[in-house]
Amino acid sequence: MSEEKKIPYKIYLEESEMPTQWYNVRADMKNKPAPLLNPATKKPMSFDELRAVFCDELVRQELDDTTAYFDIPAEIQDFYKMYRPSPLVRAYFLEKALDTPAKIYYKFEGNNTSGSHKLNSAIAQAYYAKKQGLKGVTTETGAGQWGTALSMACSYFDLDCRVYMVKVSYEQKPFRREVMRTYGASVTPSPSETTKVGQKILAEHPGTSGSLGCAISEAVEAATSMEGYRYVLGSVLNQVLLHQSIIGLETKAALKKYDIQPDIIIGCAGGGSNLGGLISPFAGEMLRGEANYRIIAVEPASCPSLTRGRFAYDYCDTGMICPLAKMYTLGSGFIPSSNHAGGLRYHGMSSVVSQLYHDGLMEAVSVEQTQVFKAAEQFARVEGTLPAPESSHAIRVAIDEALKCKETGEEKTIVFGLTGTGYFDMVAYQKYNDGVMTDYIPTDADLQPGFASLPDVE
Amino acid sequence: MSEEKKIPYKIYLEESEMPTQWYNVRADMKNKPAPLLNPATKKPMSFDELRAVFCDELVRQELDDTTAYFDIPAEIQDFYKMYRPSPLVRAYFLEKALDTPAKIYYKFEGNNTSGSHKLNSAIAQAYYAKKQGLKGVTTETGAGQWGTALSMACSYFDLDCRVYMVKVSYEQKPFRREVMRTYGASVTPSPSETTKVGQKILAEHPGTSGSLGCAISEAVEAATSMEGYRYVLGSVLNQVLLHQSIIGLETKAALKKYDIQPDIIIGCAGGGSNLGGLISPFAGEMLRGEANYRIIAVEPASCPSLTRGRFAYDYCDTGMICPLAKMYTLGSGFIPSSNHAGGLRYHGMSSVVSQLYHDGLMEAVSVEQTQVFKAAEQFARVEGTLPAPESSHAIRVAIDEALKCKETGEEKTIVFGLTGTGYFDMVAYQKYNDGVMTDYIPTDADLQPGFASLPDVE
Numbered sequence: 071m072s073e074e075k076k077i078p079y080k081i082y083l084e085e086s087e088m089p090t091q092w093y094n095v096r097a098d099m100k101n102k103p104a105p106l107l108n109p110a111t112k113k114p115m116s117f118d119e120l121r122a123v124f125c126d127e128l129v130r131q132e133l134d135d136t137t138a139y140f141d142i143p144a145e146i147q148d149f150y151k152m153y154r155p156s157p158l159v160r161a162y163f164l165e166k167a168l169d170t171p172a173k174i175y176y177k178f179e180g181n182n183t184s185g186s187h188k189l190n191s192a193i194a195q196a197y198y199a200k201k202q203g204l205k206g207v208t209t210e211t212g213a214g215q216w217g218t219a220l221s222m223a224c225s226y227f228d229l230d231c232r233v234y235m236v237k238v239s240y241e242q243k244p245f246r247r248e249v250m251r252t253y254g255a256s257v258t259p260s261p262s263e264t265t266k267v268g269q270k271i272l273a274e275h276p277g278t279s280g281s282l283g284c285a286i287s288e289a290v291e292a293a294t295s296m297e298g299y300r301y302v303l304g305s306v307l308n309q310v311l312l313h314q315s316i317i318g319l320e321t322k323a324a325l326k327k328y329d330i331q332p333d334i335i336i337g338c339a340g341g342g343s344n345l346g347g348l349i350s351p352f353a354g355e356m357l358r359g360e361a362n363y364r365i366i367a368v369e370p371a372s373c374p375s376l377t378r379g380r381f382a383y384d385y386c387d388t389g390m391i392c393p394l395a396k397m398y399t400l401g402s403g404f405i406p407s408s409n410h411a412g413g414l415r416y417h418g419m420s421s422v423v424s425q426l427y428h429d430g431l432m433e434a435v436s437v438e439q440t441q442v443f444k445a446a447e448q449f450a451r452v453e454g455t456l457p458a459p460e461s462s463h464a465i466r467v468a469i470d471e472a473l474k475c476k477e478t479g480e481e482k483t484i485v486f487g488l489t490g491t492g493y494f495d496m497v498a499y500q501k502y503n504d505g506v507m508t509d510y511i512p513t514d515a516d517l518q519p520g521f522a523s524l525p526d527v528e
Numbered sequence: 529m530s531e532e533k534k535i536p537y538k539i540y541l542e543e544s545e546m547p548t549q550w551y552n553v554r555a556d557m558k559n560k561p562a563p564l565l566n567p568a569t570k571k572p573m574s575f576d577e578l579r580a581v582f583c584d585e586l587v588r589q590e591l592d593d594t595t596a597y598f599d600i601p602a603e604i605q606d607f608y609k610m611y612r613p614s615p616l617v618r619a620y621f622l623e624k625a626l627d628t629p630a631k632i633y634y635k636f637e638g639n640n641t642s643g644s645h646k647l648n649s650a651i652a653q654a655y656y657a658k659k660q661g662l663k664g665v666t667t668e669t670g671a672g673q674w675g676t677a678l679s680m681a682c683s684y685f686d687l688d689c690r691v692y693m694v695k696v697s698y699e700q701k702p703f704r705r706e707v708m709r710t711y712g713a714s715v716t717p718s719p720s721e722t723t724k725v726g727q728k729i730l731a732e733h734p735g736t737s738g739s740l741g742c743a744i745s746e747a748v749e750a751a752t753s754m755e756g757y758r759y760v761l762g763s764v765l766n767q768v769l770l771h772q773s774i775i776g777l778e779t780k781a782a783l784k785k786y787d788i789q790p791d792i793i794i795g796c797a798g799g800g801s802n803l804g805g806l807i808s809p810f811a812g813e814m815l816r817g818e819a820n821y822r823i824i825a826v827e828p829a830s831c832p833s834l835t836r837g838r839f840a841y842d843y844c845d846t847g848m849i850c851p852l853a854k855m856y857t858l859g860s861g862f863i864p865s866s867n868h869a870g871g872l873r874y875h876g877m878s879s880v881v882s883q884l885y886h887d888g889l890m891e892a893v894s895v896e897q898t899q900v901f902k903a904a905e906q907f908a909r910v911e912g913t914l915p916a917p918e919s920s921h922a923i924r925v926a927i928d929e930a931l932k933c934k935e936t937g938e939e940k941t942i943v944f945g946l947t948g949t950g951y952f953d954m955v956a957y958q959k960y961n962d963g964v965m966t967d968y969i970p971t972d973a974d975l976q977p978g979f980a981s982l983p984d985v986e
Contacts, residue, residue, distance in 0.1 A: 078543045079609040085536045151537040152621065152912045163610065181639050183914040183949070225909045245703075245954035251961045252908055450710055451683045454610045456641040491641070493951045496703035503709045 080157040081324040088155055089319040090142055092312050094131075095350040096422060097138035098357040101429055103308065103421035104396035106132075107383060112527055115393050123290060124309075125300050127198040131309040138354075140312060142194075143201075149193045149226060150316070153182035158324035159488075163452040165472070172475035174468060175330070176488040177321045177348065178455065183249070186458065186490030187344050188219035188304050191313035195302045196223035205298035206230025210260065210285030212239055213413060214246030215458075215490065216304030221255035230299075231255040234262070234288045237280035246494055260285040267291050283402070286387040305341030306386060306395070306420050314347025321485065322351045332363060334471055336486035338463040339367040339376060339434070340413055342420030348487040353431055365432035366471075367423065368463040370442070372410045372510045375400050375419045376427055376434035378517065383527040384418055394527060397424040403523025407510040411439055411498035413460040417520065437466045438509040443502040445469050446492070458490040459498055538615040539782040546613055547777040548600055550770045552589075553808040554880060555596035556815040559887055561766065561879035562854035564590075565841060570985055573851050580752060581759050582767075585656040589767040596812075598770060600652075607651045607684060608774070611640035616782035617946075621910040623930070630933035632926060633788070634946040635779045635806065636913065641707070644916065644948030645802050646677035646762050649771035653760045654681035663756035664688025668718065668743030670697055671871060672704030673916075673948065674762030679713035688757075689713040692720070692746045695738035704952055718743040725749050741860070744845040763799030764844060764853070764878050772805020779943065780809045790821060792929055794944040796921040797825040797834060797892070798871055800878030806945040811889055823890035824929075825881065826921040828900070830868045830968045833858050833877045834885055834892035836975065841985040842876055852985060855882040861981025865968040869897055869956035871918040875978065895924045896967040901960040903927050904950070916948040917956055 096102060105114040120129040131140065142150070161174040179187035199207050206229050211217030217233040224231035233255050240247055240259035250257050260280045261268040265288040271278060278284075293301035304310065325332060335352055337345035345367055355361040367376055376398045385402040386392040399418040406415040419427075426432055439459075446462035448469070449455070457465060468486040475482050492499065501507040554560060563572035578587040589598065600608070619632040637645035657665050664687050669675030675691040682689035691713050698705055698717035708715050718738045719726040723746045729736060736742075751759035762768065783790060793810055795803035803825055813819040825834055833856045843860040844850040857876040864873040877885075884890055897917075904920035906927070907913070915923060926944040933940050950957065959965040 082540050183908065183912055183951075185951075222909075222912060226912075244958065245951070248954040248958045248961060249914060249951075252905055252914065252957050254909065447710055450641065451680075451712065454641055454680060454684075456707060456710065493641075493643075493703070493707075496706040499710050500702065500706045503706060 077160055077328050079162060080159050081327060082157055083155040083320060083323055085151060087323055088150065089316055089323065090147065091139040092142055093315040093319055093350050093354060094134065094138055094140060094312050095354050096135035096308065098354045099425065100357070101425055102135045103425045106393040106395055107527065109385070109390065109394050122294060123301050125195070125198045125202050125204065127201070128195060128309050131312055132307060143197060146194055146197050153189065154316070155320050156181060158321055161453055164449060167448065167452045168469065168472050168476065170472040170476040171479060171481045172472040173481065173483045174472055175483070175485045177317055177485070178488045179317060180455065180458070180488065180491035184215060184219035184222055185493060186215045186219065187314060187317060187347065188216045189222060190316050190347070191304060191310045191343065192216070192219035192223040193226065194313040196220070196227045196229055199300055199302070200227040200229055204229070204300055206232060207300055207302045208232045208234070208289040208293040209302050209304070210234045210282060210289045212236050212282050214239060214243055214250070214494065217255065217257070218246060218249050219304070220302065221250040221253035224255065225253040232292060233257045234260040234285040236260055236282055236285050243494065260288050262288060265291045283387050287391055290391060305343040305416070306418065308422060310343045311346035311350065311420055311422050314343050315350040317344065317347040317487065318349060318351040321348065330483060332485045333482040334364045334366065334484045336366045336368060336464045336467050336471070336484065338414060338460050338487070338489065339369045339419065339423065340460060341416045342423035344487055344489045346420050346423050349432070353426055356431055366467055367427065367432055367434040368467045369434065369436050370410065370414050370463065371436040371438045372512065373400070373406045373415050374436045375417060377436045380521060380524065381424060381428055382524055384524055386418065394525060395421050397421050398427065399524070400517060401520030401523040404517070404520030407512070409508050409510050411459055411501060411507060414463065435467060437463055438511070440502070440507050440509050442466050443499070443507060447502070455488070456492045457488060458492045459495050461487070461489040464488070535618055535786050537620060538617050539785060540615055541613040541778060541781055543609060545781055546608065547774055547781065548605060549597040550600055551773040551777055551808050551812060552592065552596055552598060552770050553773070553812050554593035554766065556812045557883065558815070559883055560593045561883045564851035564853055565985065567843065567848065567852050581748060583653070583656045583660050583662065583758050585659070586653060586767045589770055590765060601655060604652055604655050611647065612774070613778050614639060616779055619911055622907060625906065625910045626927065626930050626934065628930040628934040629937060629939045630930040631939065631941045632930055633941070633943045635775055635943070636946045637775060638913065638916070638946065638949035642673060642677035642680055643951060644673045644677065645772060645775060645805065646674045647680060648774050648805070649762060649768045649801065650674070650677035650681040651684065652771040654678070654685045654687055657758055657760070658685040658687055662687070662758055664690060665758055665760045666690045666692070666747040666751040667760050667762070668692045668740060668747045670694050670740050672697060672701055672708070672952065675713070675715070676704060676707050677762070678760065679708040679711035682713065683711040690750060691715045692718040692743040694718055694740055694743050701952065718746050720746060723749045741845050745849055748849060763801040763874070764876065766880060768801045769804035769808065769878055769880050772801050773808040775802065775805040775945065776807060776809040779806065788941060790943045791940040792822045792824065792942045794824045794826060794922045794925050794929070794942065796872060796918050796945070796947065797827045797877065797881065798918060799874045800881035802945055802947045804878050804881050807890065811884055814889055824925055825885065825890055825892040826925045827892065827894050828868065828872050828921065829894040829896045830970065831858070831864045831873050832894045833875060835894045838979060838982065839882060839886055840982055842982055844876065852983060853879050855879050856885065857982070858975060859978030859981040862975070862978030865970070867966050867968050869917055869959060869965060872921065893925060895921055896969070898960070898965050898967050900924050901957070901965060905960070913946070914950045915946060916950045917953050919945070919947040922946070
């Protein structure tokens with residue numbers, strides 16, 4: 071106990087201890103993630119093909135799998151100081167509630183107005199757009215975390231920000247929409263009459279409430295049809311994982327400050343941006359043979375891309391207009407069950423995370439949502455922070471691992487990523503509070519339409 | 529600039545630097561705040577009269593105007609470590625946007641799930657209730673910040689928490705309600721059939737959407753009619769200001785760490801809990817003749833208790849069942865305009881704050897709400913945090929003072945309290961974003977009904 075007393079509830083890095091470079095785990099990977107393919111030619115996407123859609127510098131980051139460290143521009147370092155370093159919290163209260171010998175830490179990314187880690191990449195993408203002299207960027211958003219983060223970043227750099235928000239969310243989540251508007255973004259419910267693809271979908275399905283795939287298609291069309299605009303994306307891409315490595319780098323620095331050696335590292339997995347960012351520096355050590363960790367990706371049982379998906383080339387969007395990526399996927403035609411409450415509903419998974427998983431550097435587990443909300447409630451009550459449903463997947467498994475330690479008496483050190491807060495997810499919490507939340511595990515037959523939608527590549 | 533470079537964006541105290549005592553500014557006041565009076569006898573409320581409603585230890589704190597420091601119990605210090613110390617933020621980005629030579633700092637109390645400073649007193653009140661062996665506590669809540677804070681505190685100490693929530697908020701702010709339920713509180717829309725006073729009001733006004741005064745009456749009746757329950761309150765009372773002194777004590781410690789001498793200290797004023805907590809240690813220095821500051825209380829022009837109210841004994845609640853307090857008040861019969869968007873709609877003001885203001889230790893200004901939201905928007909865009917409407921009153925005046933420095937070239941150091949975040953106030957932000965927010969300044973005639981409701985004491 072005396073040795074433990076030295077570790078505070080929250081470990082904050084000094085400004086001088088904050089990372090000044092992002093880490094690109096691909097540089098240390100022997101088996102590199104497979105390249106993005108042009109869906110028409112099935113050939114790797116070239117720099118010139120990608121720069122029509124993305125900013126030049128971001129394309130360079132996307133394609134570079136040999137440079138290990140990228141300097142974080144001074145302007146982005148300044149912005150990071152607004153809400154970073156995020157605390158690495160020792161979950162003393164949770165440990166006590168579980169009566170476990172395990173030591174639990176979590177890296178909390180929710181202490182900013184976007185409410186999640188998404189801001190780490192949003193500010194980088196806005197910066198490079200501004201530096202390239204662009205007028206603005208377009209993007210899609212579902213529940214709104216990414217759109218909020220991007221609107222904050224664009225406001226800071228005085229960039230026009232156009233968000234296509236899935237219509238059902240636009241109407242049912244007006245608060246998120248208003249946060250984006252407060253930061254000066256224009257928010258359009260998707261599908262809309264402002265794009266050709268939107269007009270087409272509205273003509274075919276007049277009453278549709280929209281989908282993320284449709285919103286992506288509209289955002290990409292808008293970006294490529296306006297002078298001085300590019301499209302930006304909040305997850306899945308290599309560039310996003312690069313920016314999100316700030317999470318893992320800060321975590322490592324905070325652990326090192328108190329000579330803490332983690333045994334297990336846990337993150338929730340949707341598109342893979344938070345998980346990839348958190349684990350990158352740790353996976354890098356494993357790849358270089360310097361250390362060994364148990365890394366666990368946690369996904370919803372209702373959208374189990376790692377645990378039940380196929381490792382194959384697939385479309386990144388349901389509209390099938392984006393490049394093909396090799397990843398663990400349920401197929402772009404997979405549609406999550408309507409009872410699915412949290413995020414993490416993406417059919418695929420970052421190519422980097424997919425390759426690391428394929429090469430045995432991490433495990434993956436899937437969990438059911440009522441158990442996830444049970445963990446969320448327990449965590450909220452003892453640790454004080456109301457977690458986002460996405461983050462609560464990691465909490466569930468962290469608690470399960472800590473309870474295993476209680477059985478075995480092992481004093482393992484567990485680190486998990488708490489990606490954000492649940493303030494805008496109270497509809498899901500209400501379902502849980504009212505006892506009407508249900509679980510769904512797709513049968514093998516349920517997964518067939520998704521697999522049938524996979525393109526015929528390699 | 530070289531000297532400034534040493535000051536980080538966020539000043540965090542180490543755990544070892546956190547205050548271990550609350551400061552009771554009344555001990556240093558020559559003119560003590562007038563005592564609470566029994567509304568029936570017009571005599572000062574005794575310990576025994578008050579302990580029927582409040583926990584014993586809280587009554588002692590309420591009545592003690594000579595003890596300068598109270599030890600913070602270890603259990604509360606532990607809980608504080610969950611979300612404190614709160615950062616003292618150097619508003620570099622705001623300074624740059626304003627192009628002012630002023631140095632601006634804000635103490636940010638919103639980084640916890642209740643979203644405000646209210647948790648500082650909620651945990652203390654829950655602790656003393658638990659220590660006394662009580663089963664639970666009752667309270668009222670309007671918009672829900674206080675109810676959320678209390679539900680978190682009660683969950684931590686496993687106390688039953690019964691919240692009477694103004695019916696219109698219960699229905700229109702379901703998210704706040706669900707946060708409270710997630711923390712295990714029972715939330716009852718007020719007026720309700722669960723109390724006699726609720727039944728009476730419902731019989732007289734069948735369609736009423738409730739009021740804070742009615743909810744207070746129900747909560748007090750519930751507490752005093754159940755074995756093992758007491759009533760708790762989130763503002764106005766001396767005990768609350770005592771607990772909230774943690775804000776000012778941390779602010780002083782953080783300033784001292786970097787040898788910063790503030791010139792102006794600004795806080796928003798509703799019931800006075802945040803303002804009183806922030807300024808207590810500074811006012812104490814002034815009272816002891818050790819330092820001099822400009823202290824500015826900011827209130828809404830539509831509810832101007834300090835700037836246009838009377839310094840008189842008044843009822844603390846609109847139901848007129850609570851003790852009489854001497855304070856700056858608009859009269860318990862004053863009803864804020866329906867266009868009033870933010871909080872800070874209380875008719876009176878903490879007796880401590882009122883006395884300090886009466887004795888010339890602070891100034892007060894009132895501001896109109898469209899100007900408040902304009903400041904909120906500007907702050908959100910450059911400092912990243914979406915502020916609560918209440919807190920934005922302080923932002924407005926901090927910006928105004930910084931702009932005066934720009935005119936005069938003075939390098940004043942301004943400190944203000946940022947009490948919370950605005951995530952649950954997006955309806956008000958939407959009004960502002962849509963350009964339909966209006967201002968209201970009551971005429972002298974508008975204030976007459978409130979003044980006419982003042983009791984005939986002294």
